[in-house]
Amino acid sequence: MTATTTTPGAGADQDRSGTRRTRTALARATWSGRIFAVCCAALTLVLLALLVFPLGSMLVRELDTAAIRDVLGDDAFYEAARNTAILVVVPGVFAVAIGSFFAWVNERTDAKMGAVSTMLPLAPLVLPQIALSVGWIFLADSHSGVLNVFLRSVLRHVGIHLASGPFDVDSWxxxxxxxxxxxxxxxxxxxxxxxxNLDPSLEEAARVSGAPVWRTLRTVSLPAIRPAIGASCFLVLLMGVAQYSVPRTIGVSARIDVLSTYLVRLFQSFPPKTGSAVFVGVLVLVVMAAAWLLERRLTRRQSHSTIGGRGQTPSLVRLGPLRWVVRVVMLGYLAVASLLPLVALLIVAFLPYWTAHPDFSAMTLANFRTYFADDGFRRALTDSAELGAVGATAGVLIAAVLVSFARLRGGRAVRGIDMVARAPGAISHIVLAVAFLIALGGAPFYWANTLRILILVYVVMNLPQAWVAADTAVDQIGQPLTEASAISGASSLRTMVRIHLPLMAGGLAAAWAMLFVVIVGDLNASSILAGPDTPVVGSVILSIFDNGTYSQLAALGSIIAVASGVIVSLVMLLTRRLQAAASQPRRSRARRNRPRSAQESR
Structure with a gap:
């Protein structure tokens, strides 16, 4: 595999010249390429309309100067904004460091553990976020948490007596x-x-020259994937600001207000302060737009390595005795992030009610029977599964097609499509759901309380995540491959189908799994748009949580976690097998086409 590194000077001039030749060749594409360009332009305009029309309708109807004065004079708004900034920056730094480290361990070292390493990033995703929060309430509630009760009993044997704690999840x-x-x-x-997708030859060259492992990681590996790290930082910012499940469950008890809960409170007040909420959404939009421009500026200035034309398997870094330390850390994270809260959910789900000292002799299946005997729950589960599958598939396909087209055409196409695709991430999900309800709920559409409005909101709301994943995947595809395709006469459509999509398959599959789980357990849009005729899992979970029936909530969370885990695992397994099957013929053809040595010729 040959790395293509963009650097200032002659190399950059050659890259720009090659890019111009590629786009000139693509401009001479066949009729299929022209039709493809028209379809992508039409799709971009549709996405822009789906964003501008609801938001414009809401701004025209709801925003006024009185609402602006109310927000700017409200101390609760400034407190919520400050808390949101803290809960995005501090956990964001931790998340980028931990996620990047685990990714390097699993892809470049001998500490990876097969299927465990494959499921490590997805395990926390298969648990709905509200179920994750409630699971940790069951574990670390200062008085009745199972983990706290166990630790207090252990500490009591060594002479330490605690009335509560030692952990308290309802805190900063x-x-x-x-x-x-x-x-x-x-x-x-x-x-x-x-x-x-990174060419490992640069890393191996650094190690061969005597550079230590950590220096190679710091000076070669991380700079080479800086676009992916920058994209992940922006995605962390998007999801951190839009987070609602954790503040709704933990933040309310801890009296820590954030912008998402502040917005919902404005909408649910009597009378609803929709104008104030709209103005808050506009402020968030300005901040996110500035962050996006900064991310794009920094990413485009940096050089990075990409996929080239010849395959090469990276040699794994041997960590020696540290391998087992790293494995223990990864298994500990897996337990903390998914296993422990899932076990807590299962324990509470099999009990008649939640108590600090559970009576395991009273375990029952009554909570599960209640759901499977309830037509409303079965319909909510079916609706959420259908919405998750359709929404994830549509979002990933739209992002993959538009990213590939934008990169092949370049110039204004990149900036325009990129801006349209990322724009929903700068808008609060609650505000976006209300905008769709205002614009499409009444005449002439009357889409309120329908699955159509839910699927539209889910696709638009989650498009930035799909776009960032697809953009990162295509960013790793080297220019030589695209140039070879264009010079050989292939249209942009054929280049996308034969080169881009196969090489993007791994990243797209991970994005599909992420979107599916997020949509199935969504609380943001479902809290606004779901109704009695369109029940979804998010609205059912929120209703149960508000009623305080924790055993039923634990049963529902367990069902959703197991179902999501099975589906995501099957998708990732199937994708890896398809990738392996697709790469095998290419390797076989490469061996057949390899020039023979003189001895072999004789």
Missing amino acids: YGMIFLYTIVLVPLVHIMVSAALR
């Missing part, structure tokens, strides 16, 4: 901890895909 530390767990998988997915 608990919020930072859970935010970090939620954000780490996003970084891990992005960085792992970049390392998997």
Whole structure:
């Protein structure tokens, strides 16, 4: 595999010249390429309309100067903004560091553990975020948490008597901890895909020249995947600001208000302060747009390595005795991020009610029977599964096609499509859901309380995550491959189908799994748009949580976690097998086409 590194000077001039030749060749594409360009332009305009029309309708109808004065004079707004900044920056730094480290360990060292390493980034995702939060409430509630009760009993034997604790999830530390767990998988997915597609020859050259492992990582590996790290930082910012499940469950008890809960409170007040919420959404939009411009500016200035034309398997870094230390750390993270809260959910799910001292002789299946005997729950589960599958598939396909087209055409196409695709991430999910409800809920559409409006909101709301994943995947594809395709006469459509999509398959599969789980357990849009005729898992979970029936909530969370885990595992396994099957013929053809030596010729 040959690395293509963009650097100032002659090399950069050659790259720009090659890019111009490629785009000139693509401009001479066949009729299929022209039709493809028209379809991509139409799709971009549709996405822009789906964003501008609802937001414009909401701004025209709801925003006024009185609402602006109310927000700017509200001390609660400044407190929520400050808390949001803390809960994005601090856990974000932890998440980027932890996710990048685990990705490097799994892709470049001998500490990886097969299927465990494969599922490591996805394990926290298969558990709905509200179920993860409630699971940790069951574990680390200062008085009744199972883990706290166990630790207090152990400490009592050594003469230490505690009335509560030692952990308290309803605190700043608990919020930072859970935010970090939620954000780490996003970084891990992005960085792992970049390392998997990265040409390992540069790293091996550094090691052969005598550079230590950590110096190679710092000076070669990390700079080479800087676009993926920058994209993951932006994605962490998007998801951190939009986070609602953890603040809704933990933050309310800890009295830590953030912008997402502040917005919901504005909408649910009587009368609803929709104008104030819209103005807050506009402020968030400005901040996110500035962050996006900064991320793009820094990414484009940096050089990075990409996929080239010849395959090469990276040699793993041998960690020696540290290998087992790293494995223990990874298994500990896996237990903390998914196993422990899932076990807590299962324990509470089999009990009639939650108690600090559970009576295991009273375990029952009644909570599960209640759900499977309830037509409403079965319909909610079916609706969420269908919405997750359709929304994830549509989001990933739209992102993959538009990213590939934008990179092949370049110039204004990149900037325009990139801006349209990322724009929903700068808008609060709650505000976006309300905008769609205002614009499409009444005449002439009457889409309120329908699955159509839910699927539209899910696709638009999660498009930035899919776009960032697809953009990172295509960013690792080297220019020589695209140039060879263009010079040989292939259209942009054929180049996308035969080169881009196969090489992007791993990153796209991970993005699909991430979007599916996020949509199935969504609380943001479902809290606004779901109704009695369109029940979804998120609205059911929120209703149960508000009623305080924790055993039923634990049963529902367990069902969703197991179902999501099975589906995501099957998708990732199938994708890896397809990739292996697709790469085998290419290796066989390469061996057949390899020039023979003189001895072989004789």
